[in-house]
Amino acid sequence: xxxxxxxxxxxxxxxxxxxxxxxxxxxxxxxxxxxxxxxxxxxxxxxxxxxxxxxxxxxxxxxxxxxxxxxxxxxxxxxxxxxxxxxxxxxxxxxxxxxxxxxxxxxxxxxxxxxxxxxxxxxxxxxxxxxxxxxxxxxxxxxxxxxxxxxxxxxxxxxxxxxxxxxxxxxxxxxxxxxxxxxxxxxxxxxxxxxxxxxxxxxxxxxxxxxxxxxxxxxxxxxxxxxxxx
Numbered sequence: 001x002x003x004x005x006x007x008x009x010x011x012x013x014x015x016x017x018x019x020x021x022x023x024x025x026x027x028x029x030x031x032x033x034x035x036x037x038x039x040x041x042x043x044x045x046x047x048x049x050x051x052x053x054x055x056x057x058x059x060x061x062x063x064x065x066x067x068x069x070x071x072x073x074x075x076x077x078x079x080x081x082x083x084x085x086x087x088x089x090x091x092x093x094x095x096x097x098x099x100x101x102x103x104x105x106x107x108x109x110x111x112x113x114x115x116x117x118x119x120x121x122x123x124x125x126x127x128x129x130x131x132x133x134x135x136x137x138x139x140x141x142x143x144x145x146x147x148x149x150x151x152x153x154x155x156x157x158x159x160x161x162x163x164x165x166x167x168x169x170x171x172x173x174x175x176x177x178x179x180x181x182x183x184x185x186x187x188x189x190x191x192x193x194x195x196x197x198x199x200x201x202x203x204x205x206x207x208x209x210x211x212x213x214x215x216x217x218x219x220x221x222x223x224x225x226x227x228x229x230x
Contacts, residue, residue: 021054022111022134028206029114029132036091036118036129043120047091047129048082049099049107050116050199053137059156060137061200064103065189067149076149078184078192080130080199081105091115091129103151104143110135116202119195123172130199156207158185159200168193 051062062080069075083098085091092115096107113132120127142151158164159182168181168191181191182200192200 021059022052022113025052025132025134025207026113029116032114032116032206034115034117036115043125043127045085045091045129046083046126047085047095047098047131048080048196048199049095050080050130050132050203051099051105051107051110052113052132052134053153054134057155060153061156061159061203062137062151062153063184063192063196064144064148065150065152067147069147076190077194077196078190079196081148082128092131095129095131102145102148104145105135105140107133107135116199116206119198121195123175123194126195128195128199130202132203152186152189154184154186156204160204170194 053060053062063078064081066075066077066079081099081102082095085094092112099105099107111134113134115132116130118127118129137153144151164183166181166183167178168183170177170179170181170191170193179193181193181197183191
């Protein structure tokens, strides 16, 4: 009986801690001047969901690795669940719909935290909105569709680790790039770069309340033609 009471107290304590963490993130996002310009006609509007979970020791972010597909320009890349907006659809509605379709998580059962600034694609004509949600990963049962190869969580401390940040060679659309990237603590996984990297850097900057930390996230990579040795 005493042990049960202790477990209940621990659960309640974690619940209060989680609420405080997410309340702080919501407050920081509300104070952040997110940019959401109307999408121009030459760019495709898209939206993704950044999904957060607070465990006993750290905040975690959900990532997916996209499945290999010849028609997907982000084939095999690390990403957040998401996709193109349907006609008349709002960004966060699209992020919720795509998340349910791709990984079977209903974000309507989570907590909406806010939005980051939109990202303009450096290599494709897209404008990506990012909506943040909090979930309890112990209460969800993801189901991946054919567009997703893998789902995994990464601790915020790993994303902040300066030893994981480096300039890395990547390939995209028959070109090679040297880009700012993060080596994730997951075996046989490509580096985190591009739009997803820039969104992660926005969040790290907001949480650190230090805009200078995010200078790299707005810097576009220098491109070179891809050759057979790359």
